[in-house]
Amino acid sequence: MYEPVVKGAAYILAHTPNMAFEYGTTQYVERQKDPQSKYLMQFGDHLRTYEQVMNYAPFQAYIGNIHPDQLTAIDRPWYEGDKVEGKRYGKYGEIVPEDEFYAWLQLVDAFELVWLEEEFLTELKPRLEASPMLTAEDIKTIGGGRSLKEIQKRVEEKTAAPLMLKDRLVGCVRRAHELDSTLTAHVIAENTASKASGVLALRYLLKNTGVDPREIDYIIECSEEACGDMNQRGGGNLAKAIGEHAGCAGATGSDTRAFCAGPAHAMVLAAALVKAGMFSNVAVVAGGSTAKLGMNGKDHIKKGMPILEDVVGGFAVLISENDGHNPIIRTDSLGKHDIGTGSSPQAVMQALVTNPLDRLGLTMEDVDKYSVEMQVAEITEPAGAGDVPTANYRMIAALGVMKKQLERSAIPDFVARHGMPGFAPTQGHIPSGVPFVGHARDLILAGQMQRAMIIGKGSLFLARMTNLFDGISFLMEPNPGRTDDQAIDEGAVKKLIADALRQVALDLAQSED
Amino acid sequence: MDLENQARIKELGEEHGAENLVVVLGAADADCAELAAETVTVGDPTYAGPLTGVQLELPVYHVMEPDIKDQVDEGVYEEQVAMMEMVVEVEALIDAVKGVREQHSKL
Known part of the structure; x- marks a missing residue:
């Protein structure tokens, strides 16, 4: 691929x-x-x-x-x-x-x-x-x-x-x-x-x-x-x-x-x-x-x-474009919150986390780290919004319990292993999934991580145009290297271009005649 | 509580009468739930919204309280709320809302 x-x-x-x-x-x-x-x-x-x-x-x-x-x-x-x-x-x-x-x-x-x-x-x-x-x-x-x-x-x-x-x-x-x-x-x-x-x-x-x-x-x-x-x-x-x-x-x-x-x-x-x-x-x-x-x-x-x-x-x-080295974005791994998904936390997490994993035949354990809304907890806690990243991780784990992939007692352990403390400022779009992309790239390149899920979520009601929720997610994985299919494809393309150029040269020569 | 929501609750109270309203909260944090419960009973404690100084004394519950949960279709509850029961501190939430209700709601 x-x-x-x-x-x-x-x-x-x-x-x-x-x-x-x-x-x-x-x-x-x-x-x-x-x-x-x-x-x-x-x-x-x-x-x-x-x-x-x-x-x-x-x-x-x-x-x-x-x-x-x-x-x-x-x-x-x-x-x-x-x-x-x-x-x-x-x-x-x-x-x-x-x-x-x-x-x-x-x-x-x-x-x-x-x-x-x-x-x-x-x-x-x-x-x-x-x-x-x-x-x-x-x-x-x-x-x-x-x-x-x-x-x-x-x-x-x-x-x-x-x-x-x-x-x-x-x-x-x-x-x-x-x-x-x-x-x-x-x-x-x-x-x-x-x-x-x-x-x-x-x-x-x-x-x-x-x-x-x-x-x-x-x-x-x-x-x-x-x-x-x-x-x-x-x-x-x-x-x-x-x-x-x-x-x-x-x-x-x-x-x-x-x-x-x-x-x-x-x-x-x-x-x-x-x-x-x-x-x-x-x-x-x-x-x-x-x-x-x-x-x-x-x-x-x-x-x-x-x-x-x-x-x-x-x-x-x-x-x-694929350089055979850097971590890939799996384009078959998208999780998306559809218009018809509903806005309960359960429906949202299912759409963004478990649906894509189920489709790929992966379990929640197969993702090393989930990057969610990564705002610093001590910024939001005094205002009553709690520790947002941890709440997200608990939601992912709870969904795992409902899907019988996890025991309820294993929630704290799952949160500790697959989550991380929030480290981004509360700048709306800035903490949303994307702060971990750099770290994930480095960890994957160092061979210390196999898979990270980047999750972006948004509250659309603020614009007073819809009450719908929003979110989209994707997986980052190590680069599998250039595949044989790819080599064949490139060879075929090169041959095609060479043939076309030869034909152009021939046409030019004929028109000069 | 969100200022828009305060305005909506105030309007609903004026339209239907406080005796015909019940507020069901879905807050995930006990402090937030308590603030929201106070807002719809004794008025906005932050003095920021339309319910500042307005004592509606509405009956207020959290959606995870048995009184509400038992009235919801089991399948719907499972689909909409059950997961969050594993995420939030249910007891603390219920205590927070119940405390305000018993003290300030006109039941």
Whole structure:
């Protein structure tokens, strides 16, 4: 079977505590109701420093410096004290500080809507020059900045939203239209942050894989942002906007939306495009969400915790034609939540987990690890949402009991062996199945894993268009190598081309005669 | 509890009268179940939604309580809820909702 492969993955985070205050919807809505509210007054006292975020164990797993399973050996709460020696750079990407992320916003801004202050940029320049992801050309594009006076004026007249570093105004994002509610300063900031984090992830993907950017044929962007104007609110196309800043001059692309399930859908589509032979290298990419920053902030503060939703996430995965080496995506292993499936947890898990395994003659034990909704438990628990990954694993195990593949008493053991602690930020689409793709690829390549199931799930009711649930899943497995069938196929194709060329040459010779 | 759901329950209460309503919760977490039960009895304890300060005192149950479970077709329950009984802490959920009901529901 000639299956597409996962050629590489990249994962990045941007620490954005000040953007959390300005652009997180929980804080934004609170400010609309009462700008002097107690919650907003307390917010700043609960923010983490960059170093604390870097030393946060789950995020070190996200960028690839530790395996998610290692988290089980680290005492919780993970946010208390430095439980690991964090590094800015990891195997898959990095954790960018907020001031540098502001420079990325300016870099990817195509309409002079992001203005950074000149002194701030002068101070920042040596660090930008040291960044392995920014070229001299990029730094030239970022430019010298604007005067504080100009920026202050725009912010005060409310035609721009501020970019702050604590109490210091270091820039602004201007509105792109006077009346269009889809092009307000707030929306432009949201979309530019998503684009910038997507660009960083895609650049890391190219670096990690060593693939020439011009070899990328197609990009699927799968975040949850709608970019457009009032006549086409979700018009897109963030995929091309991101690819433009990663040197992917030979690629086209489009956006796929499916709430949190977006990345899993996008990977399935990418695999299909490659398997169909339409494209050789399809990049799946998503930046993060500023709207979700501080989403559970009220509960975190109530419990005396730091605001743990203080990072924007991003990821990119490269799906390529079979190279005989990288782990494959089994295109016959899809689990899908159909329109008629129903939305009880049981129906959903059956559609996504047991139906595809039954079809392939596999049992639940045959999958080494299931990657579900991988958000960090201590972020969601204070808000009453519980430990989401563990709840998912218990559901999978309970389904195993109902199908008589497991004893009820074996549920905790199944959860421990086939699950892992959540290690991704609560950025909607970012934690959904896809955070483990990089780890799974590495473990399969190292011969330490035979099979991983990637499961994306999404809640569609939020858009008020349907009450349906959504989800899609697929298996990753070791590459079986090039098969004989494949060799024969290629030989036949070569012969066919040679024959055709000979015929063309003959026709040309005859027409000259 | 979700603000939209609060609004719907409030509307249903106004339309049919509180004496004709029973709320059946499906929450998977005891704290969430307790909050939801409080919301439909003494009002939204988070002071965020339409039921803030509205004391509907509705009878509230969790779907896994025997009073409700016994009234559901066995096959339907098996298909829709049985798996979750192995996932959640049933006793804690029932205790949380029952506690609020016995104290605040007009039965």
